[in-house]
Amino acid sequence: MNAHDDLGQIDAIVARARAAQAAYEAGADQARYDRAAQAAGWAIMEPTRNRTLAELAVKTTGLGNVPDKIIKNHRKTLGLLRDIAEARTHGVISDDPATGITEIVRPVGVVGAVVPSTNPAATPANNIINALKGGNAIIVAPSPKGVASCELLLEYIHAEFDKVGLDRDLVQMVPAPGSKAKTQALMEACDRVICTGSQNNVHRAQTAGTPAVAVGAGNVITIIDETADLQAAAEKITASKTFDNATSCSSENAAVVVDAVYDAFVAEMAKAGGALVPADQADTIIGKLWPDGHLNREVIAQDADKMLVALGMAEQVPADTKFIAVETDGIGADHPLSGEKLSRVLALYRASDYDAAVETAKSVLSYQGAGHSVGIHTAQDERAVELGRSMPTCRVIVNQAHTFATGGSFTNGMPFSLSMGCGSWGGNSIDDNLHWKHFIQTTKVIREIPAREPSLDDVFGTYWAEAGK
Structure with a gap:
């Protein structure tokens, strides 16, 4: 397959993701978003599937060990689901008569998630759950060694989606074999990039022209x-x-x-x-x-x-x-x-x-x-x-x-997160753990209110007292 065909593949899956996301958001309520997040969570936490994913991850990446990956898949997902259980990610989230502003939470659209081989199931699952909670579709770009784990995870998620009537196109991945060109095309075509991994990947994410949330290196x-x-x-x-x-x-x-x-x-x-x-x-x-x-x-x-x-x-x-x-x-x-x-x-x-x-x-x-x-x-x-x-x-x-x-x-x-923002010290736009708020945005309805214009003395009185006019 040539490079043109590769990019065509990305265009096609992004188009499917956009259509699925639009339908997912249309007429949605908080329960729909919560149910989708729970479906993805159970896909990785169900004990038999969790073990299978852990064994496959160690076999295909050569990194880590099975018992600890089982614990990580379970606890990271359980903790995330606890964190987001009461989060409001749909509809009006605030209505303040004093400011005249009504705030409505909205999805970002199609998320492109670049994920590492060190946690080839837990990190994609974390991103997928957060994306679905916010009303988004998501396309995952795994590292080469993480492809097999990602494919199996998506198979499990799609099986759960089938149970509750959700569109499989809400959660997709870059088709194997992965490549830098495909990942680059995804980052340029999606609405928000989430990047965890090498600093080379982070740099590419932050220069792709799409708003990116990337995290720094640990040491x-x-x-x-x-x-x-x-x-x-x-x-x-x-x-x-x-x-x-x-x-x-x-x-x-x-x-x-x-x-x-x-x-x-x-x-x-x-x-x-x-x-x-x-x-x-x-x-x-x-x-x-x-x-x-x-x-x-x-x-x-x-x-x-x-x-x-x-x-x-x-x-x-x-x-x-x-x-x-x-x-x-x-x-x-x-x-x-x-x-x-x-x-x-x-x-x-x-x-x-x-x-x-x-x-x-x-x-x-x-x-x-x-x-x-x-x-x-x-x-x-x-x-x-x-x-x-x-x-x-x-x-x-x-x-x-x-x-x-x-x-x-x-x-x-x-x-609970597998991606830690490192602030300006680490060249990142976020300084907290990647979480559900990074997968949503808000629209504000702004109404006129009585004027609240201060006098110059209100603003400069204490300064003038110290420094003079």
């Missing part, structure tokens, strides 16, 4: 200060670092520990399954993790035993090792351990005191991952608030397992 660093509960910190970092073999953008890539508790933390980390690799062995790890300048596919998102063999560490660490923590002090392009590793490998920094730890964390984020999130394990909440004032980050995760907390948890107030 989480967590501070462990001298007041932290070290056992709890070590156990949470271990659970987070190893979940789904570190495929998440919210997985800790580095930890910086205050000198006063460094040795004690390393001891607790060892109990939790984190093996220390001394600084004099760091170059060996770097050489095997980036053998040709690129991350080693035998290490990325692999189970611990496979990763340790690939890194030549199987005989050098305890048999129950879940991840390794490599001592380093380097930050920047010449020090790859300071960047994202997509594996059960943690960079471990030692700081002379808390202020030095903060500076290390700032330097790491300034190199990579600005805007995404930073973690802190501390008994002093004011330190977390101060990080929120000074760090180039949109989220400060306090005393929690970072992977589970950043994208929404049943034990914190963040919206």
